[in-house]
Amino acid sequence: MTRVLHKFTRSVPQWRPRVTPVRLEDATQEQLAALQVTPSNTKVSDYVLTLAHDVESLAVRSPLFNAIMYDEGGMSRAERELGALGPSIVNRCIYCAAVHADRHAKLEGDTSVTDALFARGEKATLSPRDQAIFNFAFKSAKAPSEATAEDMQALRAAGLSEEEILDLILSSALFGWANRLMHVLGDPVREGVE
Amino acid sequence: MNLFETTALRAASATSDSIPAVWARENIFAMTQDAEQAVLRPRDFGAFPHSFRAALAARIARLAGDGVLAEHYLEGAGDHEKIADPAVTGEAQGKRHVLTFVDKVAQDPRHVAAEDIEKLKAAGVSDADIVRLCELVAFLAYQIRVVSGLRLMQGQAR
Structure with a gap:
């Protein structure tokens, strides 16, 4: 039996599309290129096959996503994951939250931050630096106008450099995008009973 | 395109001095501009022509209270200008x-x-067009937040 998940978890679920994904055997050359399908790599997720319906967007979004989350310099990998978690919690994207909470916990070697966020959401108490990062990401995800000069001041007071603040703006905004694909176009599901 | 001519930096009035x-x-701002091209002016636009997409983008910017981005997109809205009004x-x-x-996804x-999603299907919107619509709204959510964040970095009031 397959259940749709409604609660946050670090255990990454499966993703079931609400539209029919592109069939790999029907994919055009342009789609295959964007899917990065090669003879040695033929495994493509339903999520990416779904996005292949709009191949021009997919082709530009994948490298952009990787640059924002993984390029060197600026904010740490774990803090960019925290930037991703703010919107994923606001937008209740269970799948995105699971993937990025799991990465955060593994990068930090510690589950306490994501445990607190999943248990208490915006009311969670974090270290001053994590709190400033999460608050900014959470508020700007709710509505851009919710994040204020005080939130920006809190980031600087917590010791973030201008480069790190820019990376936070980019990583949290990126999940305004990712959540609206993942949470809107499919359901997070798990096989079997709890 | 010059870095400071990209939509995100232009809409935030960012300069080399204000946000070095x-x-x-x-590279990220260049790719963000490429993404704007891909969702606003794709070669394969499906059921949504470029001017219709521009009008939707202006509508989404207005819903978020971003008059500068709304003006930017309205320029391409042509005959679809009316739907840029959230009312x-x-x-x-x-x-x-x-x-x-x-409006709901935004x-x-x-x-x-x-x-x-079922309501869109029932109205005859194809799977590919549903994905196209989501990408457009989702990209705008990103771009609007990049712009508002850049404004905050520079201490600009909205």
């Missing part, structure tokens, strides 16, 4: 189902459910 940190992420339901244009969906993605 953007130079370290020049317009789309009934008269036969696009109510599209605008209802766009403003309240948390509560989007399977039935919202």
Whole structure:
């Protein structure tokens, strides 16, 4: 039996599309290129096959996503994951939250931050630096106008450099995008009973 | 395109002096501009012509209270300008189902459910067009937040 998940978890679920994904055997050359399908790599997720319906967007979004989350310099990998978690919690994207909470916990070697966020959401108490990062990401995800000069001041007071603040703006905004694909176009599901 | 001519930096009035940190992420702003091209002016636009997409983008910017981005997109809206007004339901244009969906994904993605997708399908929107619509709204959510964040970095009031 397959259940749709409604609660946050670090255990990454499966993703079931609400539209029919592109069939790999029907994919055009342009789609295959964007899917990065090669003879040695033929495994493509339903999520990416779904996005292949709009191949021009997919082709530009994948490298952009990787640059924002993984390029060197600026904010740490774990803090960019925290930037991703703010919107994923606001937008209740269970799948995105699971993937990025799991990465955060593994990068930090510690589950306490994501445990607190999943248990208490915006009311969670974090270290001053994590709190400033999460608050900014959470508020700007709710509505851009919710994040204020005080939130920006809190980031600087917590010791973030201008480069790190820019990376936070980019990583949290990126999940305004990712959540609206993942949470809107499919359901997070798990096989079997709890 | 020059870094500071990209839509995100232009809409935030960002300069090399006001946010020097953007130079370290020049590639990201270039790709953000490529993404704007891909969702606003794709070669394969499906059921949504470029001017219709521009009008939707202006509508989403207005819903988020971003007049500068709204003006930017309105320039390409042509005959579809009316639907850039969030007060317009789309009934008269036969696009109510599209605008209802766009507004919900833009403003309240948390509560989007399977039935919202089913309503689009029932109205005859193809799977590919549903994905195209989501990419457009989702990209705008990103770009609007990049711009507002850059403004905050410079201490600009909204």
